[in-house]
Amino acid sequence: MWSYQAPLRDMQFVLEHWLQAPQAWSRSPAFEALDMALAVQVLEEAGRFSQGVLAPLNSSGDRQGCRWAAGQVSTPEGFAEAYRAYVDGGWPALACAEALGGQGLPQLLDAALQEMLYASNHAWAMYTGIAHGAYLCLKAHAAPWLQARYLPDIVSGQALPTMCLTEPQAGSDVGLLRCRAEPQADDSYRLSGSKLFISGGEHDLTANILHLVLARLPDAPPGSRGISLFLVPKLLDDGQLNGVRCDGIEHKMGIKGSATCSLVFDGARGWLIGDANRGLAAMFVMMNSARLHVGLQGLGHVEAAWQNARQYAAERVQMRAPSRPQGVPAQAADPILYHPAMRRVLLELRTTSEGMRAIGYWAAHLLDQAEHDPDPQARESAGQLAPLLTPIIKAFFTEQGFRQASNGLQVFGGYGYVAEFAIEQTLRDSRIAMIYEGSNEIQANDLLLRKVLGDDGRAFGLLLAALRTEAGQGGEYAECAGFARALGSLCDTLADVVEAIRERTRHDSEYPYRAAPDFLQLCGVTLLAMAWARAARVSRALPDDDPLRAAKLQSAGFFFDYLPSRLAQHLGAIDAACAALAFV
Template sequence: MGLSYRAPLRDMRFVIDEVLQAPAGWSQLPGLTDLDANTAAQVLEQAAVFASEVLAPTNADGDLHGCTWSDGQVDTPPGFRAAWRAFVDAGWPALGCDPDWGGQGLPQLLNVALYEMLNAANHAWTMYPGLAHGAYECLKAHANAELQQRYLPKIVSGEWLATMCLTESHAGSDLGLLRTRALPQADGTLQVSGTKIFISGGAHDLTDNIVHLVLCRLPDAPAGTKGLSLVLVPRLLPDGTPNRVRCNGIEKKMGIKGSATCTMSFDAATGWLIGEPHRGLAAMFVMMNAARLQVALQGLGHLEIATQNALLYARERRQMRAPQRASSAHNEPADPIAAHPAMRRTLWTLQAWTEGQRVLAYWTAQLLDESERQPDLARRERAAALLPLLTPIVKAMFTEHGHTGASMALQVWGGHGYIHEVGIEQHVRDARIAMVYEGTNEIQAIDLLVRKLLPAGGRPLDLLCEALDSEAEASEQVPGLAAAAAVLQTASAGLRDATRALAVDAAVEPELPWRLADDYLRAAGLVLLGWAWLRSARVATPHQDDPWYARKLQCALFGLEWLLPDVDALLRRIISRRAALPPLPDA
């Protein structure tokens, strides 16, 4: 029962070794100079064994059993604890962490590839370690030395897990409304009181201790988000006694049922301040941005497993005669559905999305590595400047395509896809939440356009478009790619024009960018996919006599010829802005 999963190792290595040429870049980064392509491949191969053979078999059963709650305690589904133990014993939580805290010091690029596999194999299970890595990043950046010494090694090793406690019943995306309080004590600790909802991994049986990072208010806090502080509240205190933290229940959800989504109460629980008072949101954003990339990988993981299983099924399932085969001499009463034009278009779309998004995900991770390790200041600053633009795009686009793609794949199975035992319907359900949490996709669009681009007159986009235009210039010299390169150049110029037009028009009509932000992010994401497809096509073209590379080229050209032109409609709507968006009536 459920879908099978085979980690696409050759596709991953194509992106890492050939499209991004990451091993050559590692040779220039302190701490990675001894890492080569073969060593990286061995890491990926071992990760694939864990994802495919240990974790994937727990996915369907985890969906059926879900988590169970009893008197404040939560049990995860059968097999989850054993998978966690195997994950920890193999050292996977430490892969992308600093050796100073017990990490392996490998690049974030390999960590992202690992998490693509984990999310494809079991999204619900992967929620637990995914949040821990964000907590690690937050504590490393903002906690004092004592807290770092006490908690970072345990989180890095996987001995302890962590949560992000933001949401309250009256305050979802509007964090300025949070009411949870923290009272300073004479010994320097804080007593935290309040209730948080929708807390992923708030309670479970995978680790003894859980490190909660809680947004709350000190007594002298100003109103709104400027009054938020971040406090570390462990389930177990340093002496091993239980803290005053309780799980009051878990949610019965549409999907990711193996991930415990908890209501957590803090009743004068002991905690320690992270960072400065009233500066908690800045500290929490370190964790949130790490989590947003993790969520993007959830979308990619669902897209990958849905695509590879839809392809397998479409090649086996026979229905009717395909138009181009109807007059052929063979005597079969029906052709594989993969031969029918409607199915071919669906399957190529799924493949193009998957392969383009893998390039973008891995490029984002490569930029993370450069922003942290690159000794050349100009290159380090360039990487750091690109990341805030890419993060909202990949989070929103990947999760939208993850859910839409799983739904499209279900269509390949027809009525069989709607049946639980086949397995694809679970991925449709599981993928849907990723569009909601870690900042809804609408909020990501507003963040990109309203907060990051327009205040600077759209100029930050120029840096991104430089990468697009550079690829178009390189590709127009490659036989067969000149037309595709011109399409990307036009799309890049159109995105620049739309951004500048919005910057001007927003001064006259302030609500305008808020209305068009979703269209803008989709357009930006599609243009970035165009860059990924063209770059892949340029790499594959010299090797197209090899059937594997020929398929890569076909897939990239399909994206450029069939999918990238959709950006024209989005840009026209942004620039023309003629469609009214009237207010809704009160009754």
């Protein structure tokens, strides 16, 4: 009773028209051999894998979960076989450098792949989701010999990595971690300590697992400035097990097919990545990649909820609707798809999913431009914009993932609350994304305090400029002019809000922390407004009889009709944050 079809038509629209990615690829030596035809072929193959291999395992994986026995973890039936098919398809190497055995394709295409993986089977995709971030981390910070030894295993999919940060007493505050690393005469280290909530810390998909572990050296300064990063393999080169074991897995609300492990490092052998006591700088390369991927999890959940709710609403017949599409005769009872309450929910699902897709893919495209654009100024601008968008995408997208999964469940009525229809699994699976990889509250603080107020608004100025540029282009088409005006007005509002926050912060240092969550949501809504203003405009390039053209204009109209109510909520909350919170 649960299905998934990769939204290939809309993905192509975003790449070809919204982003105009093929033009950017043609200007870059790294991607000059890539065109839209090849990109579509990649998307189609990824869609076939997601729909045909992963989606059928989603519900069964949830029912079976993972099993732990004597330090070993068994994943649900079919997960290991699906991983072998993933490796055989070359998917781990998609966005890795050709010099390292990868395919050298853009991170933009990898973002589309990740959306499909998470939408079709979030729990399974947890095993692969961190791999590209680990690849980037090692590529940027590991010693050449360490790269030569382990990067090929990650690129080929022969080994899967983990990210080992959290300890029982150190969650968001990694400065409290206690895991120790003792230097050895051969330049290796012996790590001792415990980590928990480690996704894929033990499993049966690959023989070797590469743990990237934060730990302290004996002479390390206290707090976060005294943390180093180490690579600790499960298997050593002589085939012997390293001193790391899994002493249990968590029994969770969702993503039950993902093994969330407690790990014990008992003199485990490892090697330093990057400089001593600079582990967070190296780890953040991995975490920033992971946060974009977590945002794409939210997109995947919205898309899955939209597809299944739309299908159910078309089949479920209840009561007579007050109106129906032109040409459809009146009946004693109609599909609930015709009822206004359900049409509103479904339109919100569709506009949220398609708008988030445009913004999420834009962030991935900026990462490609920051690394490969031949214009130095374009590289610099992209390199400033992408980190600014990351906390918005992580927090806003994941909140929408949970909210829209709940809306999707509502379409099913009572059936949505039972496991047979599986929308309840989407709701359960989506909730964790608001917590891990830096909770959404931390993302809000990062956005406002560090990336808006903290750099004197330089990156935020670039974002406003991009928004205003779009607002200035929509007036050339009569049906888009209103959308452009609304976006321009929203830009003015957002700029005014930042100045008001900056002024109030001079007199109340806690104020930005109180305002941050709603400021992030306001930014998210503004980005969706940009997504729909541009989608309406560029849809004019489609043939008049293309249904997608009419659908884009319809969705943009719905979004901007309902936009004021969403803005009022967040603007009111930001203003209300002037009042100090009582201690409870």
